[in-house]
Amino acid sequence: MAEVVLNQLVKSYGGMAAVRSIDLTIPDGAFAVLVGPSGCGKSTTLRMIAGLEEISGGTISIGGRVVNDLPPKDRDIAMVFQNYALYQHMTVYDNLAFGLRNRKESEARIAEKIAHAASILSIEPLMQRRPKQLSGGQQQRVALGRCIVRHPQVFLFDEPLSNLDAKLRAQMRIELKRLRERVPATSVYVTHDQVEAMTLGDIVVIMKDGLIQQVGTPLQVYNDPANLFVAGFIGAPAMNVFKGKLDAAGEKVMVEGVALSVGERNRAALRGHAGREVMVGIRPEHIALGSHGNQLEGSVDVIEQLGSEMHLDLKMGNAAFTVARVAPDAPIRLHEKVTVSIPAERLHFFDADSQQAIRPASLSGALAA
Amino acid sequence: MTVATLDTRTPMPHKSERGFFSLMAPGARRAFFYLFVIGVGFIIAFPVLWLVLTSLRPASGMFYVHRGTEFTLDNFFEVFENRIVIKAYINSAIIATLATVLSLGITVTSGYMLSRFRGPIASGWFSIIYVFRCVPYISWVLPLYILTQNLGVYDTYLGLLLPHIAVHICFFSWLMKGFFDGIDPSMEYAALIDGCTRWGAFVRVALPSAVPGLAALAVLCWLWTWNEFLFALLLTSHQTPVLTVVMAQFVHELGIEWNLMSATAVMALGPALLITFFGQKYVITGLKI
Amino acid sequence: MLALIAPAAVTMALFQVVPIILGANASFRDWTLYDPKKTWVGLKHYIEVITDPAFFGLAIPNTLLFLVLSVSLSLTFGLGLALLLNRSFVGQSVVRTIVLLPLMVAPVIASIMMRWMFNDQFGIVNVVLEGVGLPPVAWLAYRWTTMMVIVLADVWLWTPWFAVLLLAGLQSLPKEPFEAAAIDAAGPWRVFRSLTLPMLRPVIVVCVVIRSIDAFRVFDQVWVISGGGPARTTEMFSIYAYVEAFQRMNFGKGSAAALVGGAVIVVFGLVLYRLLNRAVEVSK
Numbered sequence: 001m002a003e004v005v006l007n008q009l010v011k012s013y014g015g016m017a018a019v020r021s022i023d024l025t026i027p028d029g030a031f032a033v034l035v036g037p038s039g040c041g042k043s044t045t046l047r048m049i050a051g052l053e054e055i056s057g058g059t060i061s062i063g064g065r066v067v068n069d070l071p072p073k074d075r076d077i078a079m080v081f082q083n084y085a086l087y088q089h090m091t092v093y094d095n096l097a098f099g100l101r102n103r104k105e106s107e108a109r110i111a112e113k114i115a116h117a118a119s120i121l122s123i124e125p126l127m128q129r130r131p132k133q134l135s136g137g138q139q140q141r142v143a144l145g146r147c148i149v150r151h152p153q154v155f156l157f158d159e160p161l162s163n164l165d166a167k168l169r170a171q172m173r174i175e176l177k178r179l180r181e182r183v184p185a186t187s188v189y190v191t192h193d194q195v196e197a198m199t200l201g202d203i204v205v206i207m208k209d210g211l212i213q214q215v216g217t218p219l220q221v222y223n224d225p226a227n228l229f230v231a232g233f234i235g236a237p238a239m240n241v242f243k244g245k246l247d248a249a250g251e252k253v254m255v256e257g258v259a260l261s262v263g264e265r266n267r268a269a270l271r272g273h274a275g276r277e278v279m280v281g282i283r284p285e286h287i288a289l290g291s292h293g294n295q296l297e298g299s300v301d302v303i304e305q306l307g308s309e310m311h312l313d314l315k316m317g318n319a320a321f322t323v324a325r326v327a328p329d330a331p332i333r334l335h336e337k338v339t340v341s342i343p344a345e346r347l348h349f350f351d352a353d354s355q356q357a358i359r360p361a362s363l364s365g366a367l368a369a
Numbered sequence: 370m371t372v373a374t375l376d377t378r379t380p381m382p383h384k385s386e387r388g389f390f391s392l393m394a395p396g397a398r399r400a401f402f403y404l405f406v407i408g409v410g411f412i413i414a415f416p417v418l419w420l421v422l423t424s425l426r427p428a429s430g431m432f433y434v435h436r437g438t439e440f441t442l443d444n445f446f447e448v449f450e451n452r453i454v455i456k457a458y459i460n461s462a463i464i465a466t467l468a469t470v471l472s473l474g475i476t477v478t479s480g481y482m483l484s485r486f487r488g489p490i491a492s493g494w495f496s497i498i499y500v501f502r503c504v505p506y507i508s509w510v511l512p513l514y515i516l517t518q519n520l521g522v523y524d525t526y527l528g529l530l531l532p533h534i535a536v537h538i539c540f541f542s543w544l545m546k547g548f549f550d551g552i553d554p555s556m557e558y559a560a561l562i563d564g565c566t567r568w569g570a571f572v573r574v575a576l577p578s579a580v581p582g583l584a585a586l587a588v589l590c591w592l593w594t595w596n597e598f599l600f601a602l603l604l605t606s607h608q609t610p611v612l613t614v615v616m617a618q619f620v621h622e623l624g625i626e627w628n629l630m631s632a633t634a635v636m637a638l639g640p641a642l643l644i645t646f647f648g649q650k651y652v653i654t655g656l657k658i
Numbered sequence: 659m660l661a662l663i664a665p666a667a668v669t670m671a672l673f674q675v676v677p678i679i680l681g682a683n684a685s686f687r688d689w690t691l692y693d694p695k696k697t698w699v700g701l702k703h704y705i706e707v708i709t710d711p712a713f714f715g716l717a718i719p720n721t722l723l724f725l726v727l728s729v730s731l732s733l734t735f736g737l738g739l740a741l742l743l744n745r746s747f748v749g750q751s752v753v754r755t756i757v758l759l760p761l762m763v764a765p766v767i768a769s770i771m772m773r774w775m776f777n778d779q780f781g782i783v784n785v786v787l788e789g790v791g792l793p794p795v796a797w798l799a800y801r802w803t804t805m806m807v808i809v810l811a812d813v814w815l816w817t818p819w820f821a822v823l824l825l826a827g828l829q830s831l832p833k834e835p836f837e838a839a840a841i842d843a844a845g846p847w848r849v850f851r852s853l854t855l856p857m858l859r860p861v862i863v864v865c866v867v868i869r870s871i872d873a874f875r876v877f878d879q880v881w882v883i884s885g886g887g888p889a890r891t892t893e894m895f896s897i898y899a900y901v902e903a904f905q906r907m908n909f910g911k912g913s914a915a916a917l918v919g920g921a922v923i924v925v926f927g928l929v930l931y932r933l934l935n936r937a938v939e940v941s942k
Binding site for chain 2: 673817
Binding site: 051052071077084086088089090098103146 | 832834835837838839840841842843844845848852853856857
């Protein structure tokens with residue numbers, strides 16, 4: 001195991017910058033998930049750590065050793081590819097043995113290691129098959145096995161679950177979590193799926209346009225998004241965002257003609273923005289039907305019945321917002337007017353120009369530390 | 370409870386193995402690489418270069434091509450005065466062009482059929498095509514000599530054109546099948562639902578998508594027909610002389626006049642070079658079997 | 659559906675099937691070109707061809723030797739060129755154009771060039787030999803050196819064809835297995851043996867099958883370079899049939915030879931087709 005440190009990492013293709021400047025420290029043994037929309041530079045970053053892309057600037061070190069100029073084979077890493085990249089014409093056993101044989105290990109040691117990895121992944125019966133004869137989930141396990149047998153310092157995952165169907169993906173997610181207990185290693189995992197990021201990561205790294213937007217634990221990025229982008233990206237359904245204007249005292253915010261209290265927690269931070277335009281965010285799951293505290297009224301535009309709960313899309317003047325976690329049997333009809341309550345402590349505020357979060361001082365301090 | 374985990378760490382190799390080339394400085398390695406590339410290119414291009422050089426030497430310099438410094442275009446003028454060469458040149462061009470257009474026209478539907486239809490007729494047609502592709506030219510070109518004479522088309526455009534098209538059918542149908550296999554048929558289904566007939570879906574949707582492949586094949590077909598020798602040797606005579614045959618006769622008749630020989634060959638190369646130069650893009654991208 | 663193949667089928671029937679039937683008919687008769695009495699002689703020509711030492715003893719072995727040498731050498735060189743062109747380097751497009759050059763050259767022209775280069779008195783090859791102090795060789799005066807020149811002409815002509823198709827094959831291979839191999843510490847030779855070659859196998863097999871079938875009917879190169887000589891020792895199957903039919907004016911025997919050779923290659927072709935299907939299947 002080893003710490004992975006990216007220092008002012010840059011990658012550009014011709015004039016195009018794919019990764020602009022990344023500073024990131026992944027502690028020994030941590031599972032870091034790079035997440036972001038396509039083209040945000042997450043895969044490029046991973047491939048630079050693997051040594052599959054040349055580095056245009058900055059340094060990467062693994063376990064205290066700068067690896068910029070080392071070929072992939074000397075970086076002591078293993079990687080799971082999106083389409084698994086199994087060697088199609090070799091048996092599963094030979095696939096697993098390939099990297100070990102290249103490193104001149106004895107056949108006996110190889111057999112021992114493969115048996116161990118196979119038992120972890122329960123793929124023992126597949127050893128003599130070829131990848132084409134395996135299901136997607138089995139291929140995925142073999143790809144994982146190829147990494148495990150090597151016992152590298154760092155595991156790299158490049159969207160490994162994106163080729164699986166939804167059900168299998170949920171299964172594999174759980175297996176990956178279980179695997180972490182048995183094969184602890186520093187891991188870097190790239191995905192565009194925020195659910196994977198939240199469920200798998202110790203550290204979630206949200207990227208956009210080649211830059212890191214926020215680094216934090218899953219709860220940190222959910223509870224205190226650093227900016228509007230992170231707020232919209234993490235959480236489903238996405239956070240509702242309204243244009244609002246703070247009053248002169250910085251204690252109330254006007255949203256679509258309704259005054260909402262900003263809440264105790266935010267008051268201090270908002271003082272500096274008194275009288276200015278801000279963006280106000282509230283997660284759909286934090287809005288409840290009923291009329292206490294801050295209230296908004298809207299007409300029901302769409303009802304999404306999920307069985308366990310309902311999502312309502314409400315229209316209010318020019319704005320629209322979503323309410324989640326409505327009881328599935330709530331007597332609500334389309335186009336009906338409903339009143340919802342907005343808990344002031346759950347409101348998020350963002351600067352209208354910079355789109356950065358306006359956070360309570362205690363929090364920003366905690367994050368910086 | 371602790372799970373007893375096996376220590377399966379792979380020792381890092383202390384030093385990666387080093388070969389002769391990796392010991393050299395990167396600059397020297399690059400130099401070796403380019404020396405190699407230039408050598409390869411030179412070997413491949415040499416016969417053509419040598420031919421061009423020979424065609425530019427006067428008859429007196431023939432036997433010391435490598436030493437002389439005297440160059441002339443006389444050989445080309447002399448070749449141009451030869452009526453038969455000019456006639457053969459024009460004939461070859463006409464036949465190659467017509468054969469290309471007609472071969473492609475006939476085989477494109479056949480390849481489409483092979484790609485899109487299943488069943489005994491399609492698989493039977495495919496077997497026939499494969500078997501006939503194997504039949505050596507000589508096996509049917511001998512009797513073709515008699516057939517074309519009986520049909521009264523011996524030594525005419527038609528008499529050479531039709532066998533050329535026939536011989537292209539097998540291979541081209543096969544290649545065309547490949548082109549259409551690479552085109553997603555769902556576009557045609559969409560066209561059918563949008564009110565096209567089966568034929569309309571082929572002409573308006575599938576055909577335009579196959580254009581890069583067709584372009585590659587057109588270039589190759591033109592070259593093959595232009596360069597073809599055996600059919601031309603057997604099925605033409607003085608009425609319709611063809612360039613390859615005329616050149617081969619030179620070898621045997623005026624075998625010593627290498628300068629004229631080379632000039633004719635260079636002339637024959639010209640159109641082929643032009644066609645390939647402009648079609649290179651298609652040949653490389655379109656030709657994936 | 660039938661309409662789609664009708665033009666092709668009719669052309670083929672008229673100019674491939676009918677000629678073969680005509681040829682079969684002729685092969686059973688004494689069908690001389692100048693005096694067509696056309697007497698039915700049964701299997702006489704076939705027996706003559708099969709028992710002729712110049713056919714199964716010389717023409718067919720020559721053809722097979724030529725086929726094996728030409729196809730294996732142009733495959734090797736073509737694969738080498740494809741690997742070279744698959745790298746990116748300055749001047750790569752220039753090299754690619756040069757590699758394509760032989761594709762445009764008629765076999766007749768290529769053979770003329772070879773004849774000229776290997777001319778015993780003034781050919782550049784002998785000039786170079788003498789230059790380094792070796793005695794000149796009368797290349798086209800001996801069987802094996804003539805054979806070598808013929809094979810050389812064919813290899814020169816067809817190496818680019820292999821190179822282009824294999825390059826297309828290489829470029830369509832997925833990148834990830836190669837990246838995985840880089841992480842798995844596979845050296846260049848190991849990558850080539852364990853990844854490139856097996857993944858490329860279907861393309862290689864298709865190329866080899868097509869080329870083998872074509873190489874069997876080689877005519878132009880032999881005709882121009884040696885005409886089958888010296889003393890018929892480099893005669894190959896197509897030349898044999900041609901010479902019998904048109905130079906010895908025995909059209910019946912020529913046809914018989916053409917059909918016997920045709921049968922050999924069709925059987926050979928069907929075996930190869932099996933092989934091809936298996937190779938493509940395994941890789942799926």
